[in-house]
Amino acid sequence: MKQLLSFIHKEFLHIFRDTWTMMIIIALPIVMMILFGYAVTTEIKNTNFGVLDYSKDDLSKGIVNKLKSSEYFIYENDGYNNYQEAEESFKNGDVGIILVFEENFYENLTHTGKANIQILADGSDPNTARTLVTYASSIINIYLQEKNPSPTPYQITPEIKFLYNPQLKGSYNSVPGVIGMIIMLICAMMTAVSITREKERGTMEVLLVSPIKPIYIIIAKLTPYFVISVINVIIIFIISHFIMGVPIAGNMFWITILCILYIIVSLALGLLISTIAHTQVIALLISGMVMMLPAVYLSGMMFPIENMPWILQFISNIIPARWFVAAIRKIMIMGVEVRYIVNEMVILVTMIIVLVAISLKKFKQRLE
Amino acid sequence: MNPIIAKDIKRSYGKVEALKGISFEVSKGEIFGIIGPDGAGKTTLFRILSTLLLADSGEAKIDGFDVIKDYKAIRQIVGYMPGRFSLYQDLSVEENINFFAKLFNTSLKENYYLVEEIYRHIEPFKKRRAGALSGGMKQKLALSCALIHKPSVLFLDEPTTGVDPVSRKEFWHMLKMLKAQGITILVSTPYMDEASLCNRVALIQEGSFLDIDTPENIVNKFDQEIWSANSNNMPKLLIDLRNLKEIKSAFAFGDTNHITIDKETFNKEIIEEKLKSLGHKDIILKGIKPTIEDCFMELAKK
Numbered sequence: 001m002k003q004l005l006s007f008i009h010k011e012f013l014h015i016f017r018d019t020w021t022m023m024i025i026i027a028l029p030i031v032m033m034i035l036f037g038y039a040v041t042t043e044i045k046n047t048n049f050g051v052l053d054y055s056k057d058d059l060s061k062g063i064v065n066k067l068k069s070s071e072y073f074i075y076e077n078d079g080y081n082n083y084q085e086a087e088e089s090f091k092n093g094d095v096g097i098i099l100v101f102e103e104n105f106y107e108n109l110t111h112t113g114k115a116n117i118q119i120l121a122d123g124s125d126p127n128t129a130r131t132l133v134t135y136a137s138s139i140i141n142i143y144l145q146e147k148n149p150s151p152t153p154y155q156i157t158p159e160i161k162f163l164y165n166p167q168l169k170g171s172y173n174s175v176p177g178v179i180g181m182i183i184m185l186i187c188a189m190m191t192a193v194s195i196t197r198e199k200e201r202g203t204m205e206v207l208l209v210s211p212i213k214p215i216y217i218i219i220a221k222l223t224p225y226f227v228i229s230v231i232n233v234i235i236i237f238i239i240s241h242f243i244m245g246v247p248i249a250g251n252m253f254w255i256t257i258l259c260i261l262y263i264i265v266s267l268a269l270g271l272l273i274s275t276i277a278h279t280q281v282i283a284l285l286i287s288g289m290v291m292m293l294p295a296v297y298l299s300g301m302m303f304p305i306e307n308m309p310w311i312l313q314f315i316s317n318i319i320p321a322r323w324f325v326a327a328i329r330k331i332m333i334m335g336v337e338v339r340y341i342v343n344e345m346v347i348l349v350t351m352i353i354v355l356v357a358i359s360l361k362k363f364k365q366r367l368e
Numbered sequence: 369m370n371p372i373i374a375k376d377i378k379r380s381y382g383k384v385e386a387l388k389g390i391s392f393e394v395s396k397g398e399i400f401g402i403i404g405p406d407g408a409g410k411t412t413l414f415r416i417l418s419t420l421l422l423a424d425s426g427e428a429k430i431d432g433f434d435v436i437k438d439y440k441a442i443r444q445i446v447g448y449m450p451g452r453f454s455l456y457q458d459l460s461v462e463e464n465i466n467f468f469a470k471l472f473n474t475s476l477k478e479n480y481y482l483v484e485e486i487y488r489h490i491e492p493f494k495k496r497r498a499g500a501l502s503g504g505m506k507q508k509l510a511l512s513c514a515l516i517h518k519p520s521v522l523f524l525d526e527p528t529t530g531v532d533p534v535s536r537k538e539f540w541h542m543l544k545m546l547k548a549q550g551i552t553i554l555v556s557t558p559y560m561d562e563a564s565l566c567n568r569v570a571l572i573q574e575g576s577f578l579d580i581d582t583p584e585n586i587v588n589k590f591d592q593e594i595w596s597a598n599s600n601n602m603p604k605l606l607i608d609l610r611n612l613k614e615i616k617s618a619f620a621f622g623d624t625n626h627i628t629i630d631k632e633t634f635n636k637e638i639i640e641e642k643l644k645s646l647g648h649k650d651i652i653l654k655g656i657k658p659t660i661e662d663c664f665m666e667l668a669k670k
Contacts, residue, residue: 002470002473003470003471003473006466006467006470006471007467007471008468010456010463010467013458013459013463014456014458017458017459018458033660050591078510116563179610180472187387201452201454201456201457202451202452202453202454203454203455203456205415205448205450205454206448206449206450206454206468206513207471208419208420208443209418209419209446209448210421210443210468210471211440211443211472211473212471212473213442275452365422366420366422366439367415367418367420367438
C-alpha cells in the first residue's frame with residue numbers, strides 16, 4: 001500500500017511540474033467550453049438583411065419592421081432600388097439575406113390570395129443560409145397570421161416546438177460534447193503519454209525489475225488522471241450551468257455515475273494505447289488520430305450520426321464518446337429517468353471490461 | 369551455487385542473432401565485466417539476466433532462481449541500472465531515491481548505511497532536479513537508487529558511458545567497495561581500459577564470447593609480439609604498415625598504431641628503411657606489452 005501511495009504521489013509530482021500538462025488540464029477545458037459554447041455556435045444572431053421592395057406598401061413595410069424587431073436580424077440600409085444594387089451589397093458581404101417583394105405585393109395577396117416574396121441567401125455557406133431562411137420565413141408567417149388570422153379555411157400551418165431546448169441554444173449541444181472531448185483528451189491521451197514516457201526514458205525497465213506488481217503501476221498511473229478528470233467535469237458543469245445557463249434537468253447521481261463510467265472507459269483506452277505505443281510521439285499520434293478525431297466527428301457531438309454514410313455510422317458504434325454524448329444529452333438536457341439510458345450505460349460498462357481485459361493482457365511483465 | 373549462471377543463451381531479433389549461445393558463471397562477490405563494442409549484445413544479455421527479456425533458448429539462474437519461472441523472486445534481490453540513467457528528470461535527487469526505496473518497501477533512512485558512501489557525494493544537491501545533475505552525479509544517484517534495497521546481485525549496463533574520466537575512476541572505486549560487502553556485480557563497458565578493474569572479464573563480439581578469464585590471464589595468453597609505430601604521417605602509416613608482409617595486423621590505437629608482427633621475418637631496421645622509402649619521417653618503433661584491447665582485436669579477427 002505504501003508502495004502504491006508513493007507511486008501515486010510521484011505521478012502527481014510529474015503532472016504539477018510540467019507546465020504544458022498543467023496548461024492542458026486546467027486551461028483547456030475552460031477554453032473549449034468558451035469556444036464551443038460561444039464562438040463555434042450554430043445559432044445565428046444579429047444578421048444584417050437587405051430589402052428590395054418593388055411594392056413599398058403597408059404589408060411589405062410591416063414585414064420588414066417585424067424582421068427588424070427580432071433578435072436575429074438587423075436592418076441598417078435604406079433598401080435597394082434595383083436588383084444590381086442588391087446583389088452588389090450581397091457580394092460585399094454587407095448582408096446575410098435579402099428580401100425581394102414583388103410589385104403590388106399587398107394587392108396581390110388580398111385579391112388573388114397569393115403574393116411572392118423572394119428570399120435570397122448565400123448558398124456558399126448552406127447551413128447558415130438554411131437557418132437564416134428558416135428564421136426569416138417563420139417570422140414572416142407569424143406576421144401574416146397575426147395580420148390575417150383566417151386566410152382560408154383549409155390551410156394547415158405547422159407549429160414547430162423544439163422540446164428540451166426551445167431556443168435551440170448551441171451550448172445545450174456543446175456541453176455534452178465538450179465533456180466528451182475533454183475527458184477523452186485528458187484521460188486517454190495523457191495516460192498513454194505518461195506511461196510511454198516511462199518506456200522511452202528507460203524508467204519502465206527499472207520499475208519492471210522491482211517487486212512492484214504491474215497492476216499497481218497501472219493503478220498509480222491512472223489515479224491522478226481520474227481525479228483530475230472528475231474535477232474537470234465538475235468545473236465544466238459549474239461553467240455550463242451557472243454561466244451559460246444550461247439546465248441540469250436529470251438526476252445528479254446518475255449523471256455522476258455516467259461521467260465516471262466514461263472517464264474509466266477513456267482511461268482504459270489510454271492504457272491500451274500505451275501498451276501498443278513505444279514512444280510518446282506515437283502515443284500522441286494514436287490518441288489524436290484514432291481517438292480524438294472520431295470522438296469529435298463521429299460521436300454525434302458535432303454532426304448528426306443519422307446523416308452519416310452507413311460505414312461511418314457503423315464505426316461510430318465503437319466510439320465510447322458516441323454513447324456518452326447520447327446518454328448525457330438524454331439525462332442532463334432532457335432530464336429522462338435512468339431507465340432510458342440503461343442501454344448506453346451497459347455499452348460503456350462492456351467497453352470498460354473489454355478494454356481493461358485486453359490492456360492487462362497486453363501490459364507486459366517484461367519488455368517485449 | 370554461483371549467484372549468476374548462464375547456459376547457452378540465444379536470442380534473435382528477427383533475422384539478427386543478438387546472442388549466439390552465451391555461457392558463463394559469476395561467483396559470489398566477484399566483479400565480472402562484459403567487454404565489447406556497441407551492438408555486441410551486452411544490453412540484450414543484461415535484459416535477459418534481469419528478467420526483462422526472454423531468451424529464445426538456454427537457461428539462466430540468479431541466486432538459484434530461474435529467470436523465467438522465478439522472475440518475481442529475482443526482482444526482489446537484484447539491483448539493475450540500465451544503460452541510460454533511468455531517473456525521473458523532473459523529480460529531485462531526494463524524491464528519486466525515496467521513490468525507489470519505497471518501491472522496494474524500504475526507506476532511505478532504514479538503508480542509509482548501504483548507500484552512504486555514494487549518496488553523500490550528491491546529498492548536498494538533494495533538492496536539485498535529477499535532470500540538472502552532471503553525468504557523474506546522475507550516475508551516482510542511479511547507483512544509489514539501484515542499491516537502496518540491498519540487492520545481492522547488481523546488474524550495471526554501461527554505467528560509465530557518457531561520464532567524465534574522474535567520475536569513472538570514482539565509480540570503479542565504489543564498485544570495489546560494494547564487492548567488499550559481498551555484492552556480486554555484473555558490469556558491461558565498451559571501454560577496454562576498464563577491463564583491468566574487473567576480477568574476470570568476458571570479451572563479447574557479435575553475440576559470442578571470445579574469451580572469459582582474468583584480465584591478467586587474457587593478456588598473458590596473448591602469444592603475439594606487439595609493437596607501437598609512429599611517424600609524421602599517421603593515417604598513411606597505418607595503410608603502409610598493413611601492406612608490409614612482415615606485419616600481420618595494424619590498428620590505430622589512440623595517438624599511435626599497434627602492430628602485431630611475424631617473428632620470423634620482422635626486423636626493426638628493415639621495416640624502418642622501408643617506411644623511410646615510403647616517405648615517412650620521425651619513425652619510432654617500440655616493442656610494448658599487449659593490452660586487453662590488443663587481445664580483443666586479435667581475438668575478434670579469428
